[in-house]
Amino acid sequence: MSLVLAWVAGGAGIGMGYHRLLTHRGYKVPKAVEYILTVCGTLALEGGPINWVATHRIHHAHTDVEGDPHTPRDGGWWAHIGWILLGTGQQYPQSVLERYAPDLCKDRFHVFINTYYYVPVVALGLALFAAGGWPLVMWGMFLRTTLGLHGTWLVNSATHMWGSRRFETKDDSRNNWWVALLSFGEGWYNNHHAHPTAARHGLKWYEIDFNWYGIRTLQLLGLAKNIKLVKARRQQSAAQRKGRSRTPRNSSSFFWRFCVLGITYLNTEKHRREGTERAQRQTSQPESLIPASRHGTRFRLKCAACESAAGASQSSFSLRSGRAWSSFFRALHRLGSLNWRQAALLVLGIIFFSAIIAGLVLNTTFLVREIRLNEQHDGFINAVTHELKTPLASIRLYIETLKTREVSEAQRQQFYDVMLADSDRLLHTVEQVLRAGEMRHRRRAAPHTNSPINVSDLVRDCLELARVRYPQLAPHSLRYSETLDAARGAMVMGDYDELRAAVSNLIDNAVKYSDQEIDVAVEVMTPDERRVAVRVTDRGIGIPREQLKRIYKRFYRVPQVVMTRFKGTGLGLFSVRSVVKKHGGRTFAESAGVGQGSTFTIILPRSAG
Amino acid sequence: MMKSVLIVEDEKHLADGLRFNLEAENYRVTVTGDGEAALALLLSRPADFDAVILDVMLPGADGFAVAGRLAPGCLCPC
Numbered sequence: 219m220s221l222v223l224a225w226v227a228g229g230a231g232i233g234m235g236y237h238r239l240l241t242h243r244g245y246k247v248p249k250a251v252e253y254i255l256t257v258c259g260t261l262a263l264e265g266g267p268i269n270w271v272a273t274h275r276i277h278h279a280h281t282d283v284e285g286d287p288h289t290p291r292d293g294g295w296w297a298h299i300g301w302i303l304l305g306t307g308q309q310y311p312q313s314v315l316e317r318y319a320p321d322l323c324k325d326r327f328h329v330f331i332n333t334y335y336y337v338p339v340v341a342l343g344l345a346l347f348a349a350g351g352w353p354l355v356m357w358g359m360f361l362r363t364t365l366g367l368h369g370t371w372l373v374n375s376a377t378h379m380w381g382s383r384r385f386e387t388k389d390d391s392r393n394n395w396w397v398a399l400l401s402f403g404e405g406w407y408n409n410h411h412a413h414p415t416a417a418r419h420g421l422k423w424y425e426i427d428f429n430w431y432g433i434r435t436l437q438l439l440g441l442a443k444n445i446k447l448v449k450a451r452r453q454q455s456a457a458q459r460k461g462r463s464r465t466p467r468n469s470s471s472f473f474w475r476f477c478v479l480g481i482t483y484l485n486t487e488k489h490r491r492e493g494t495e496r497a498q499r500q501t502s503q504p505e506s507l508i509p510a511s512r513h514g515t516r517f518r519l520k521c522a523a524c525e526s527a528a529g530a531s532q533s534s535f536s537l538r539s540g541r542a543w544s545s546f547f548r549a550l551h552r553l554g555s556l557n558w559r560q561a562a563l564l565v566l567g568i569i570f571f572s573a574i575i576a577g578l579v580l581n582t583t584f585l586v587r588e589i590r591l592n593e594q595h596d597g598f599i600n601a602v603t604h605e606l607k608t609p610l611a612s613i614r615l616y617i618e619t620l621k622t623r624e625v626s627e628a629q630r631q632q633f634y635d636v637m638l639a640d641s642d643r644l645l646h647t648v649e650q651v652l653r654a655g656e657m658r659h660r661r662r663a664a665p666h667t668n669s670p671i672n673v674s675d676l677v678r679d680c681l682e683l684a685r686v687r688y689p690q691l692a693p694h695s696l697r698y699s700e701t702l703d704a705a706r707g708a709m710v711m712g713d714y715d716e717l718r719a720a721v722s723n724l725i726d727n728a729v730k731y732s733d734q735e736i737d738v739a740v741e742v743m744t745p746d747e748r749r750v751a752v753r754v755t756d757r758g759i760g761i762p763r764e765q766l767k768r769i770y771k772r773f774y775r776v777p778q779v780v781m782t783r784f785k786g787t788g789l790g791l792f793s794v795r796s797v798v799k800k801h802g803g804r805t806f807a808e809s810a811g812v813g814q815g816s817t818f819t820i821i822l823p824r825s826a827g
Numbered sequence: 828m829m830k831s832v833l834i835v836e837d838e839k840h841l842a843d844g845l846r847f848n849l850e851a852e853n854y855r856v857t858v859t860g861d862g863e864a865a866l867a868l869l870l871s872r873p874a875d876f877d878a879v880i881l882d883v884m885l886p887g888a889d890g891f892a893v894a895g896r897l898a899p900g901c902l903c904p905c
Contacts, residue, residue: 604884608838615844623851636840 219354220362223261223342225428228366229402231258232270233429234436237404240322241271244417245433245445253327257338263363264370266332269308272318277374278414279318281389288374290390298368298375303564339363353584356577364574369401377407384421385412393425403427413448421448594774594788601775601787605647609640642687647787653719654772654789654796670825671717673708673750674700674742680721681740688729691736696725700742708742708750710822712801717822720797721752723790724818728756730784731816750824755817761809769807770795798822831855833876835865835893837885845880862888866896 235255238244247255256267264270273287282289287305290297301307315323322328339359346354372394381392391411398405398420406419406427420427436442616633619625625633681698685691702708710717728738735757743751761769765776775788795805802823809816832849836842837860846856857876859865862885869876879897883890 608841612838612840612844615841615848619844619848623848629847636843640840 219350220357223358224362224366225402226258227262227362228369229428230255230432231260232262232264232366232370233402233404234432235259236264236267236270237274238417238419238429238433240267240328241274242415242417243446244415245437245442247436247442251436251441253331256328256331260331260335260338261342262366262370263336263339264367265308266335267328268315268319268322268332269310271322272310272315273308275318276314278411281387281391281411282378283389290375290378294375294379297378298371301374302371303567304560306560307563309559352577353581356574356581360570360574360577364570365400369397370404372397373401373404373407377405381405381408383408385409387411395425398426403429403431409448415446416448417445418447594771597775598788602647602651605787606644609644609647612640613637613644650787650789650793653793667713668711669714671710671712671714673710673717673752673822674702676714676718677721677740677742677752680718680725683722684725684729687726691729695736695738696729697737697739698741699739702742702744706744706826708744709825710750710801711825712822716797717801720794720820721754723794724752724754724820727790727818728754728758730786732756732758744824748824750822752820752822753817754819755815757815760812760814761807761816762812763809766807766809770805794818794820829853829855830877831857831875833865833868833879834858835860835862835879835885835890836882837861838882861886862890862893866893869897 235252236259239247239252239255259267259270277286277288280286282291287308288297288301293300296305310318322332343355343359346358350358376397377392377394378390379392381394381397383392385408387408389411391407393408394405396405397407403419403426404410406421406425409421409425410416410419417433418427418430419425420430433442433445437445616637620630620633678698681696684696688696700708725738725740729736732738737757739753739755741751741753741755743753745751761776768774769776770791772789772792774792775786791805791807798805798820804821806819806821807816808819830853832854834842834845834849834856836845836858839860842858842860846858849856857868859868864887865879865881865885866888869879881890881893885893888896
């Protein structure tokens with residue numbers, strides 16, 4: 219998706235539209251197509267068409283000399299992004315725009331879209347958000363525009379610095395294959411500067427130029443006409459020259475320039491020194507008593523010309539030798555003297571980058587959560603299937619046995635009991651799943667009914683049920699105690715069945731997750747006027763500390779130990795917490811660690827007795 | 828001589844049902860509830876059992892692990 223958008227904005231919009239059509243008029247299309255390409259171009263967030271075209275025409279008029287808005291001769295960093303962030307960017311007075319882009323300034327559509335260039339991109343952003351939420355906006359908007367901008371900026375910076383030169387041009391333009399790939403074909407920059415109006419930049423078959431393919435498609439569709447191309451003859455002659463021109467320009471040229479500059483520098487140094495001596499001779503002889511400071515001033519006046527020459531050569535010298543440093547210092551220097559517009563741009567840029575990073579982080583977080591939930595879901599399906607199948611298989615086995623074999627009366631009774639127990643287990647699982655499903659839909663719902671409940675009675679009721687369900691338990695392994703303030707009972711408002719299911723669930727867990735020795739203590743407490751607490755403590759397998767916060771989650775089951783040794787759906791505690799939340803209460807789980815037992819506490823708001 | 832079967836099944840009801848049926852068919856039946864114990868039994872006294880009925884979802888080592896240890900390269904889908 220974002221790749222398609224990247225091509226629409228950076229390829230069709232900027233490359234085919236803004237650049238080859240609007241700036242250089244390399245081919246002709248119907249107005250409607252021109253406007254569509256222009257709107258595509260605004261999606262790249264590179265400003266309005268008139269400003270873009272004017273900037274680029276200025277760049278062609280003054281390539282790599284004074285006046286070029288973005289030449290790497292002012293530092294690679296400057297040519298890439300500095301001219302936007304710290305320079306004036308594409309902002310020009312109206313007079314300049316009219317001089318460099320008179321054709322577009324006459325077109326009312328272009329004037330309009332030039333002012334409101336951000337409208338299509340904002341609309342696109344909203345559409346993406348509507349279609350796919352934040353992830354799509356992050357990919358299709360922030361990441362895509364950032365990479366697109368860097369692609370275009372690389373054309374300004376990298377293709378004036380690195381790459382080969384087919385044509386002998388007066389500037390530093392180069393053909394750079396990787397920039398061409400990143401910018402859909404705009405990287406064959408030497409070709410382009412040699413023949414600016416040619417609509418085709420990649421001249422050989424191996425010079426991949428997607429934008430040319432696009433224009434060619436338009437031509438085949440009958441939409442693009444009068445396509446300007448580099449004449450084959452010139453191309454060939456250029457290729458013949460290639461052998462000579464390429465080497466010295468590419469590698470030795472820096473060396474030569476370095477030497478020339480060095481000589482110039484030394485010359486001006488010498489000149490300056492001579493000038494100083496001359497000045498000293500001139501000034502000191504007639505007026506030897508002049509104070510040193512005045513002496514200096516006069517010298518400076520006289521030697522202003524050669525000083526400025528020296529200064530200029532010095533500065534360009536430093537640019538050659540340490541581009542990175544110079545652009546760095548330039549950046550620092552400029553930071554202090556930003557006007558509000560540049561400052562706003564800088565801040566916007568920073569926000570933009572943070573948004574992208576935040577997007578990536580968010581994306582990853584959501585992805586991890588999604589994956590984890592999926593795993594839990596799988597685990598849940600497995601567990602539920604097992605929980606449903608096992609009792610069913612058992613019931614079926616016993617029915618078959620009863621049907622086919624001779625069975626004594628005592629055994630028959632025993633089989634009935636087993637089948638009943640398995641039916642209960644089946645029912646329990648089904649109810650649990652249904653209840654959890656219901657809770658998911660009515661999370662914030664109120665309790666089913668709202669009547670006064672005595673928690674002591676409720677817990678005793680649960681214990682009674684548990685004794686029936688686990689007949690093998692000795693009386694002392696399931697203990698009950700209560701500490702109540704004398705005056706009032708432990709009364710709460712709510713739904714009796716729901717709360718009983720929750721407390722029963724905790725007791726069942728305590729029994730289920732006990733090792734050989736079952737020792738479960740259930741307490742009802744009234745810690746203060748406003749709360750009733752039910753606490754279930756066991757001496758079972760315990761819970762690893764890092765798992766405590768997750769155990770109430772839907773489908774969650776503590777991995778390894780619990781998964782294999784104890785069967786379950788991972789819905790029990792989720793139901794407990796949902797019920798308690800509905801009643802305005804809270805749930806807690808404590809455990810000292812594996813093998814140390816655990817304590818589950820429910821706290822409910824107390825009602826007036 | 829009575830054939831001997833080892834049932835490895837942690838669900839007590841299922842294990843009991845199986846035991847009842849197999850004993851009715853004159854097999855000698857041993858029941859164990861977890862994978863590790865089954866492995867220990869089978870590796871220490873391989874001659875004692877003629878057949879094994881093995882559950883997959885087991886505490887300790889699961890059914891596939893047990894089968895893999897007993898007969899490496901067997902037909903089990905692990």
